[in-house]
Amino acid sequence: MKLTKVLVPGLLILVGLAVAVPVVSVALRARNAEASARGPAPTASAIRAEGRVVTYPGGQASLSAEIAGTIQTIHVKEGDRVKKGDVLVEFNRREQQASLAEAWARVSEADTELKFSSAEAKRAHALASSSSIPVQAEERSLEQRNSARARRRAAGAAAQRLLAGLDKTKLVSPINGTIISRSIDAGETVAPGTPLLAVADLSALRVEAELDEFDAMRVTLGMMVKVWVDGLPDQVWEGQIEDIPAVVVPHRTRPQDPARATDSRVLLVKVTLPPATPLKLGQRVNLSLALHAPGTHS
Numbered sequence: 147m148k149l150t151k152v153l154v155p156g157l158l159i160l161v162g163l164a165v166a167v168p169v170v171s172v173a174l175r176a177r178n179a180e181a182s183a184r185g186p187a188p189t190a191s192a193i194r195a196e197g198r199v200v201t202y203p204g205g206q207a208s209l210s211a212e213i214a215g216t217i218q219t220i221h222v223k224e225g226d227r228v229k230k231g232d233v234l235v236e237f238n239r240r241e242q243q244a245s246l247a248e249a250w251a252r253v254s255e256a257d258t259e260l261k262f263s264s265a266e267a268k269r270a271h272a273l274a275s276s277s278s279i280p281v282q283a284e285e286r287s288l289e290q291r292n293s294a295r296a297r298r299r300a301a302g303a304a305a306q307r308l309l310a311g312l313d314k315t316k317l318v319s320p321i322n323g324t325i326i327s328r329s330i331d332a333g334e335t336v337a338p339g340t341p342l343l344a345v346a347d348l349s350a351l352r353v354e355a356e357l358d359e360f361d362a363m364r365v366t367l368g369m370m371v372k373v374w375v376d377g378l379p380d381q382v383w384e385g386q387i388e389d390i391p392a393v394v395v396p397h398r399t400r401p402q403d404p405a406r407a408t409d410s411r412v413l414l415v416k417v418t419l420p421p422a423t424p425l426k427l428g429q430r431v432n433l434s435l436a437l438h439a440p441g442t443h444s
Contacts, residue, residue, distance in 0.1 A: 193361050195358070195361075196432055197355035199352070199353055200353070200354045201348075201427065204321065205321070205350065207323075209235075209319075209342050210340060213314045215242075216238045217238075217331070218239075221233060221234055226325045228322070230318075230320060234319055235343065237315040253305050259297065260295055263293075270283055319345055321345060324346060326427065330342050352417060352418055353416070353417040357414075359394045364437060365390060367387055372434040375430075388417065389415070394412060396412075
């Protein structure tokens with residue numbers, strides 16, 4: 147009986163251990179799977195950060211209406227490739243053309259008036275020189291000629307202004323790229339400043355990484371960076387830091403964390419991407435910055 151009492155508790159202890167071991171193993175596997183979903187495992191020699199895919203400077207342009215008017219023709223749709231100088235949108239320009247024709251008519255009228263007043267001023271000067279007319283008559287004639295000159299300049303300036311406005315009825319692409327957004331349709335009437343299209347050069351993209359300001363002094367140009375996205379944790383691209391700004395700025399990728407100081411800021415480090423990377427413009431990515439010498443891999 148005593149032996150049984152000793153063995154029974156021992157058996158219970160062994161059974162308890164046998165049950166606990168599988169539970170611990172499952173928990174470890176779950177943690178490992180979660181870490182794998184977040185990309186490369188963090189190490190003491192790396193900095194974690196988030197960022198977004200962006201174009202290089204001058205590689206993206208948002209186009210807005212410069213005049214008020216009705217859209218007559220839109221020559222592109224989202225996804226179309228365009229070249230610099232291609233006409234993208236045309237406004238109805240009948241009103242501008244009519245106004246310009248009227249302005250040129252005023253220019254012609256002013257030319258005739260100036261020609262007549264100049265001849266009168268010349269004749270008055272000859273008569274005044276021979277004392278055939280008072281000097282005051284010559285002065286009035288000169289004033290009329292000068293007024294005609296001023297009206298001619300004003301008419302010419304008005305015509306040139308309308309001519310410049312006519313050029314604004316055609317919207318052209320400022321860069322080579324791809325139409326990434328279109329917010330208008332033919333027949334719409336828009337006001338100046340209304341967004342119409344956006345074009346971007348998608349052939350060369352990079353990552354703008356938000357590095358915590360406390361890590362700002364730990365990064366250098368050429369430092370190796372691993373880039374991945376949450377949906378593809380096993381696919382990792384490698385790039386390098388190519389630009390480190392001189393200032394820190396507020397967060398952009400994520401809202402300010404309420405648990406951190408309200409004045410917490412980030413350093414927007416620029417990272418190269420390999421050619422033909424399938425990442426999309428504006429896509430959020432994860433980054434791991436190696437803290438060892440440039441040109442080596444972690």
